[in-house]
Amino acid sequence: MLTISPCADNLVLGHLDLARSVARSFSVTGPDSPDILQVAYLGLVKASHRYDADFGVPFPAYAVPTMAGEIKRYLRDSCWMVRPPRTVQDLRTEAARASSALAQKLGREPSLDELSEQLDEHPDAVAEAMNCQSSMRPDSLDALAGDSSWADRLCAADSSMDRRDEVLSLRAAVAELSAKEKELLFRRFYCEESQQRVGERLGMSQMQVSRLLARTLVRLQKCLSDAPGQDATTK
Structure with a gap:
């Protein structure tokens, strides 16, 4: 359990916007977004607890990699119900962040070729990574579709x-x-x-x-x- 000193507490309260920015950079939307933000806050708390100003490194420069690392571990270990290879998971995260940055630079959504060139990856690999979102929350055969489950419908006469x-x-x-x-x-x-x-x-x-x-x-x-x-x- 982390114990936070008054100094660390001030660091956390003073950099909540930074945590929100890091969470948004992963471009995660939907029901998991609040969880991603909470993980970013946890990373901020850990960074404030471990930060040593004597090393001469600004706190944001130390905190951002810490929060990003916490979010990546959460996405790898907690969000995938059908787990793709880790290389695909990592590429999806990189593609989401690069797509947002390219969109701001180009003033429009980047094409697959432009995104692939930015990431120095083959377009097929980038497309696979971008399309693996459904592996996080695949539809269940027991989920209701109208007044019956999909499983009931599949076996119905x-x-x-x-x-x-x-x-x-x-x-x-x-x-x-x-x-x-x-x-x-x-x-x-x-x-x-x-x-x-x-x-x-x-x-x-x-x-x-x-x-x-x-x-x-x-x-x-x-x-x-x-x-x-x-x-x-x-x-």
Whole structure:
């Protein structure tokens, strides 16, 4: 257990903004963000406890690596339910930080090639690292999907009539999409092309493809949930 002297306490209180800045630099969003901030605060406390001004090093220069190290250990050891190789984990962290810095420098989101050049890594390796976010919190088969779990739905007897209604509703929803959104869905799910390959075809970066795909799927989901007959089957 750490005991904090009055001097260390002043260091902590005077550098809370620095801890928040370090936490933000890892570009972590979602339910884990408060945890990342708490880990950064813990690193700040440890840095204040161990700091020795006699070495002539400014406290921020000592505290930042300490907080970053605590966050990296937390991300490696606590956040991955399906654990990718450590090299992929480390590259994801580096890519997230480099992407934020490049975006400020370029005034736009960097392309995969620009990010890869900045990191001196192959684009395929960077794309894999950026796409491993789902390994942190994969969807459970026991998670509720409507009024039943996915596991129940997978083993449920299929009804041709229900299937027909679903196909018709999906077809109507897809008809409302733009030509680019339709092309995106066709290339990604029918042709099973990678996001990077789809981006090359559509003149977009891999990250832009990922975000457009997410928005398109959310839009389809909303259209299907609002389709006639859906309320009656889900209530």
